[in-house]
Amino acid sequence: MSDVLPPADHLDEAVLAVPGVDTLYSAAPLIATVITSAVDALTRRPPSANSVLVARDKAGLSVAVKIGVTDGYAATDVCRRVHDAIMEHLRGRADQEIAEIAVTVARIG
Structure with a gap:
């Protein structure tokens, strides 16, 4: 997935505002996270933020987020x-239908 919304969209803040969410984890696949982290470290760039991934394809927007509960x-x-907060946040901001919202719980407690 590739980000299609600008960083100023604040989708991560909308997810963190949901009662019961205390952490966002990288929603990128593990191998992509490892490679990006290595490149960031080698080039001395600040870490890339991939907490909420939004991708666009023919079916519409796909959103992926990993949370701690x-x-x-x-x-x-x-x-x-979280699903409802993402739908509400994207409604009116996106020029496409929302095809999928995947919420993964990475940690409880």
Whole structure:
């Protein structure tokens, strides 16, 4: 997936504002994260931010996010609220339909 929204879009902030979300993890595939981190370190660039990935294809926008869920919250409920927050945030900002929103829980507690 490639980012299609500008960094100023603040989609990560919308996800972090959801009750029960305490952390965002890189949503990029592991190999991409390792390669990007290595390149960033070698070139002395600041780390790349890939917390929420948004890609565009024929079907529309696809969004992927990995979250940490705070102890005491039901992960399924938090995932639904994250999904709804992303839909609300993108509604009116995107020029395409939203084809998919993938919310992955990477940690609970």
